[in-house]
Structures are given as structure tokens and as C-alpha cells.
């Protein structure tokens with residue numbers, strides 16, 4: 001393996017034998033697999049390639065059962081692969097299942113020594129790190145109580161404290177941080193940042209898209225044990241949302257949309273929007289050519305107009321200004337009760353705001369969707385945001401009896417720059433200060 005990687009895995013796969021009855025397992029023990037099989041094979045993970053360099057944080061996302069924990073356990077060495085190759089360099093610390101590696105009958109302090117010894121530390125090294133570990137865990141006198149008396153939050157505090165203080169080359173964190181409270185999570189992420197800066201490679205499984213976007217250099221999306229996508233956290237998280245809330249592109253059949261008798265226009269198209277085809281977005285100054293677009297195209301968002309402070313397609317919008325976004329939607333097929341949505345994200349992909357016509361019903365909109373109609377919708381919102389680059393995603397979808405059917409999703413398709421904010425942070429909470437000292 002090239003010394004440049006902490007983790008290098010190729011064509012990794014894990015297959016389980018699934019027996020429909022316990023007796024089949026016994027019978028299989030008596031006969032050769034080649035002559036008779038009492039089990040079916042289940043590939044929990046297959047075809048996974050992964051490389052992580054020192055100082056990189058790689059996120060892993062996917063639905064329940066997609067193979068995330070299996071992957072991390074293979075990397076941590078607690079499972080052996082059925083096929084493929086893994087190389088991991090150096091000390092591997094892992095926060096896998098809650099408290100795994102802890103003996104419930106031992107005190108927290110004894111478990112610290114046990115855990116750190118398993119990670120290869122000598123007693124005197126543990127002695128020298130003990131204060132830092134106890135300070136990080138911050139569980140007070142509980143440290144001398146048996147672990148079985150701990151709350152799940154305390155277990156994870158102690159486990160993280162040990163794993164993060166032993167200066168691992170690779171730290172694997174499997175969703176464990178979700179258990180801690182918000183303050184502890186913030187402390188953990190600050191520690192992860194320190195470790196990353198000092199060269200630790202980190203693998204992070206999280207269901208929180210914001211955590212993946214904020215903390216990872218790259219992300220892997222798993223689905224059904226397969227690697228669906230590897231790429232920039234923002235793109236991977238967008239796909240992940242589609243996997244979670246949408247349907248696959250191939251599955252989005254027109255059958256999901258039924259007939260409606262009539263549709264009508266929601267607002268007049270008294271704008272510069274061009275009718276018809278899809279060239280509208282591309283021609284606009286605020287268009288982001290790196291948008292990610294997909295959907296079955298039963299309806300399409302074909303053009304937009306963005307204006308603020310009397311200017312169309314502004315290069316910069318003053319913080320606090322009301323922006324007006326007009327979207328032109330063309331219905332190529334009948335769509336029953338269409339849902340129009342808008343999301344505003346930071347350049348890092350953190351969602352600042354999102355809403356849709358289900359949250360905020362728009363009179364007349366639900367009845368639109370007649371084949372061949374073109375409808376303009378005007379959306380107004382106050383850009384009470386800090387200075388920076390923001391990306392607006394727009395989408396049109398509808399529901400069938402099982403799920404949401406995405407017709408046209410245009411992620412990060414409109415770029416807005418906000419400037420001249422008189423505050424720091426992310427959003428303007430409208431601070432007012434008055435001198436309250438005078439009677």
C-alpha cells in the first residue's frame with residue numbers, strides 16, 4: 001500500500017449467511033458448502049473503495065441498513081471482509097456501538113485503563129493522559145461508579161474522551177455523538193478538529209447532513225450495501241436526501257400523476273421570463289452552472305427572475321433586503337397537487353431556510369398542474385443573512401400514495417451574494433439595544 005494513505009480499501013465486501021431455521025446452521029456444519037447449501041447469501045456490503053489520507057475527514061451516509069456500520073466495523077477490524085482488501089496504518093480508535101469495549105461491572109476509571117490498554121497505551125502513558133480524559137468526560141464522581149450505573153450520555157462522554165485523547169492515526173465515529181447533548185457535541189467536534197489538524201484521519205457516520213457538510217472533506221453515500229456516490233459532502237448529502245425522501249429517478253413514473261380537469265395560472269407573468277424550454281436558467285446572471293438537477297420532468301422549473309432593491313439579477317444583495325424570486329413552472333404532464341419548494345443554503349451546504357407549498361399553502365396553487373400550462377409563482381423573502389455566498393435550490397414534486405415524486409429538483413441552482421451585514425453569525429435576529437438604566 002502507498003504510505004500516503006491511513007486507510008486504503010478496495011472492492012471490499014461482507015457477505016452473511018442467512019439461515020431460515022436454526023437447525024439449518026447445524027446441518028450446514030455437517031455437510032460441505034459445495035455439496036449442499038442450507039443458507040442464502042446476503043451481501044451487507046459490496047464493491048466498496050475507500051482511501052483516507054492523514055488529516056482527512058470522510059463522512060459516510062445512508063439509510064438504515066445500507067451498510068455503514070458494517071463498513072466501519074471492517075475498518076476497525078471487528079469484522080473480517082468476505083472479499084476485497086483493507087490496509088489501515090497505525091493506531092485505530094473507534095467509537096462504534098455505545099460503550100462497546102467497556103466492562104459494565106468496572107468503574108469508569110478502571111474502564112479508562114482497560115480501554116486505553118486495548119488501544120496500545122502503556123500504563124504510564126495512560127497515567128499522564130488521565131486528567132485530560134477525566135476533564136473531557138466531565139462526569140464528576142461517577143468516574144468511580146460501575147459503568148452499569150451510567151446514563152447512555154455518560155457512557156458516550158467517557159468513551160469519546162478515551163478514544164479522542166489517545167492520539168489515534170484513525171478515529172472512527174459511528175453515530176455515537178448523536179447521544180450526547182448539544183454542548184458535548186460541540187466539544188467533541190472541536191476536539192475532532194484538533195485531531196484532524198494534527199493529522200488524524202477521521203471516518204464519521206452521521207444522519208445529520210449538516211455535520212457531514214460542516215466537518216467532512218468528502219463523503220460516501222451507501223445504499224443497499226453499494227457505494228452509490230463518492231464526492232463533495234454537499235453533493236452527497238443532496239443525493240442522500242433524494243434517497244431518503246424521494247424516489248429513484250427510474251422509479252419516478254408518470255403513473256404517479258393522475259388526471260386533473262383544469263388548471264389556472266397563479267400569478268401573471270409580467271416579467272422578463274422567457275416562455276417554453278429549459279434555456280431560461282442558463283441565461284441568467286445568478287445561475288449556478290454547477291447545480292445538480294434531476295426529476296421525471298412531468299413539470300419543470302424553466303426560468304427564474306431574482307430581484308432585490310429594484311434590481312433584477314443583482315450581483316450583491318444588502319443583508320436584510322427583501323428578495324423576490326419568480327419561478328416559471330411548465331407542466332408537461334398532468335400533476336395533481338404539485339408541491340413547490342425553496343431552500344437557501346450556505347456555500348458549505350448548511351440549510352439556512354427551507355419551505356414549500358405544503359408548509360405555506362399558496363391559494364390556487366394546489367389546483368394548478370394541467371398538462372401544457374405554464375405558471376409563474378412569486379416568492380418573497382427577507383435575506384436577513386450574514387455576509388457570504390448563498391445558494392437557492394428550487395424544486396417541484398407531488399405525492400403518490402407511497403412517497404414524494406420529484407418532477408424537477410434544481411439544487412443550488414441560484415447564487416446570491418449577501419453583503420453589508422451589521423452582525424456576525426449566520427442570521428439576523430433583529431437585535432435591539434436600548435439604554436434601560438434611566439427611570
Ligand SMILES: Nc1ncnc2c1ncn2[C@@H]1O[C@H](COP(=O)(O)OP(=O)(O)OP(=O)(O)O)[C@@H](O)[C@H]1O
Pocket residue numbers: 016017018042043044062063064065066067068069070071
Ligand atoms: N450478522 C448479520 N447477519 C445477517 N445480516 C446482517 C448481520 N449484520 C448486519 N446485517 C445486515 O447487513 C445490512 C447492513 O447493516 P449495517 O448495520 O451495516 O447498516 P447501517 O447502515 O449501519 O444501518 P443503521 O443506520 O440502521 O445503523 C443490514 O441489512 C443488516 O440487517
